[in-house]
Amino acid sequence: xxxxxxxxxxxxxxxxxxxxxxxxxxxxxxxxxxxxxxxxxxxxxxxxxxxxxxxxxxxxxxxxxxxxxxxxxxxxxxxxxxxxxxxxxxxxxxxxxxxxxxxxxxxxxxxxxxxxxxxxxxxxxxxxxxxxxxxxxxxxxxxxxxxxxxxxxxxxxxxxxxxxxxxxxxxxxxxxxxxxxxxxxxxxxxxxxxxxxxxxxxxxxxxxxxxxxxxxxxxxxxxxxxxxxxxxxxxxxxxxxxxxxxxxxxxxxxxxxxxxxxxxxxxxxxxxxxxxxxxxxxxxxxxxxxxxxxxxxxxxxxxxxxxxxxxxxxxxxxxxxxxxxxxxxxxxxxxxxxxxxxxxxxxxxx
Numbered sequence: 276x277x278x279x280x281x282x283x284x285x286x287x288x289x290x291x292x293x294x295x296x297x298x299x300x301x302x303x304x305x306x307x308x309x310x311x312x313x314x315x316x317x318x319x320x321x322x323x324x325x326x327x328x329x330x331x332x333x334x335x336x337x338x339x340x341x342x343x344x345x346x347x348x349x350x351x352x353x354x355x356x357x358x359x360x361x362x363x364x365x366x367x368x369x370x371x372x373x374x375x376x377x378x379x380x381x382x383x384x385x386x387x388x389x390x391x392x393x394x395x396x397x398x399x400x401x402x403x404x405x406x407x408x409x410x411x412x413x414x415x416x417x418x419x420x421x422x423x424x425x426x427x428x429x430x431x432x433x434x435x436x437x438x439x440x441x442x443x444x445x446x447x448x449x450x451x452x453x454x455x456x457x458x459x460x461x462x463x464x465x466x467x468x469x470x471x472x473x474x475x476x477x478x479x480x481x482x483x484x485x486x487x488x489x490x491x492x493x494x495x496x497x498x499x500x501x502x503x504x505x506x507x508x509x510x511x512x513x514x515x516x517x518x519x520x521x522x523x524x525x526x527x528x529x530x531x532x533x534x535x536x537x538x539x540x541x542x543x544x545x546x547x548x549x550x551x552x553x554x555x556x557x558x559x560x561x562x563x564x565x566x567x568x569x570x571x572x573x574x575x576x577x578x579x580x581x582x583x584x585x586x587x588x589x590x591x592x593x594x595x596x597x598x599x600x601x602x603x604x605x606x607x608x609x610x611x612x613x614x615x616x617x618x619x620x621x622x623x624x625x
Contacts, residue, residue, distance in 0.1 A: 306535065308342045308527065311350045311359065313370035314472060319497040320553045321490065321519065324425050324546050325369035328521065331542040340535055342367070353471025356522065361417040366527040369424070372410070372520050373454035376469070378417070381600035383454035385410045385423070387430075387514035388608065389587045394426050394516040394551055396615055401518070404611035409604055420528040424543035425519030425550040428558070430511035431495060432575060433488035434504035436479075439573075442582055451475050451487035455590065456513025462586040472498060479503045488513070492565065493557040501565045508573045512583055519550065 312325035329342035351359045356368035357375050373386035385406065392400065400406045401423050414421040433452075439445060446464035457467040470478060476499045478484040486504060488511075489495050501507075521543055528536070562572060575583075595602040 305338075306340045306531065308340075308366035309350060310342050310344045310367040310369065311347070311356050311365055312344055313347060313354050313356065313368070313374065315346055317497070318472065319493040320550060320557065321425065321427065321494055322497070324519065324550050327549070328369070328424065328539075328542045328546055331545055332538045335538050335541070336535070340538060344369075347471065347473055353473060354469075355471075357417075357419075360522045360524050361419055363418075363524045363526055365524070367521060367523045369519065369521055371453070371517065372421075373517075374469070374471075376454060379413060379600055380594060380598050381413060381604050382410075384601065384604040384608070385421075385518055385520070386454050387456070387517045389456050389459055389513045389590075390584055391515055391608075392612065392615075394428060396612070396619065397516045397518060398423075398426060398547070399615065400608055400611045405607050406604070406611075409607060413600055414522065415525065418525040420523045420525050422521040422523070422540070422543050423518050423547070424521035425546045427491055427494075427514075427517040427519070427550060428554045430490050430514040430517060431488065431492055432508040432511045432513065433486055434479075434495065434500045435486040435506040435508065436504050437485070438506050438571070439508070442579065448485045449483065451478065451484055451489065452513075453488065454513070455587075455594075456488070458590045458594070459513065459583055459586045462589065463582075476500065476503070490517070491554050491558060492561040493554065496561050496565060501568050501570050505570050506573055507565060507570050508575055510575065510580075512575070512580055519546075 310325065310329060314322040314325065316322050316326055326344045329344040332340050332342050347353050350365050351368070354370055354374035356365070356370055357378050359365045360368050371386045372382045375382040385401075391397070401410075407423055410421050410423070433450065437444070442463055445460070447466070449466045449468065450460060451470050452460055452465070452467040453469060457469065460467055468484070472489060475484070475487050475489055479487060479500065480503055487500060489498060489500070492507075495501070521539070523539075531539070566572060591605065595605050
């Protein structure tokens with residue numbers, strides 16, 4: 276996520292804007308898309324991403340490609356965007372593959388992996404290890420083109436109303452949890468629910484939830500969790516990085532020119548750099564604010580993490596045994612990670 280990379284992307288944007296005004300604007304009628312965002316524009320970091328994608332495409336197209344981005348609920352509800360994109364009710368939607376677990380339990384693998392790769396390794400697998408090709412193949416079954424379009428740094432492991440002093444304290448807790456990590460928590464007697472970001476605060480306030488994991492501290496603070504749940508646990512073993520997705524109706528995607536598809540791809544490249552950098556830059560100040568507001572920052576003891584890891588081994592064995600798509604994704608990721616160790620173990624400090 277270097278400045279050099281960012282400069283390269285921006286140079287590409289400028290180059291594209293130069294030829295689009297002479298080609299796209301003259302060769303085609305104006306393209307207008309309606310795009311749903313799972314995240315409110317007011318939400319820090321991830322909230323602005325969808326809207327900036329629309330602005331970037333509009334700018335480099337000289338106004339010939341207009342993506343109008345809508346707040347959650349304006350077109351479809353929160354995280355329930357998959358079918359609308361598939362059927363063409365909307366052209367595109369911004370969210371995370373973890374929200375689509377009900378469509379295919381393999382999808383959450385493209386969002387985050389418990390005890391899995393950080394942002395650099397995750398992006399490397401997606402772009403150069405076959406991960407994105409598999410994702411696009413799975414989504415294409417439902418007339419959807421998928422782009423990895425943003426990535427977040429490690430998440431908090433969750434917000435709890437009561438301190439967790441033993442693994443037994445997890446039994447019976449009602450907790451919002453996304454993706455594969457939810458299946459791990461269920462091994463400890465946690466009752467998990469997948470709610471859209473805008474629904475979590477009210478559930479905590481009303482007592483429908485006892486705890487919640489959502490995202491990085493900046494996003495969680497924007498959702499107000501610090502006001503209700505005073506125990507914030509780290510590290511986020513379940514999501515060391517979290518990929519965001521741009522889902523596009525396949526007919527809408529195929530109707531674009533090569534130049535217009537390039538605009539969308541470049542907008543996602545920019546979004547990925549900006550989202551990761553913003554997320555990394557904000558967290559320490561947010562955590563300090565949380566402590567000033569009475570939040571206790573807690574670190575999971577090693578025995579907890581070891582138990583979570585053991586449970587994850589059970590979950591992945593069960594998942595890959597029951598869903599061939601999950602096995603295909605997992606085998607691809609594991610093969611890539613094994614090769615990546617040659618570089619990762621030598622290059623990075625522990």
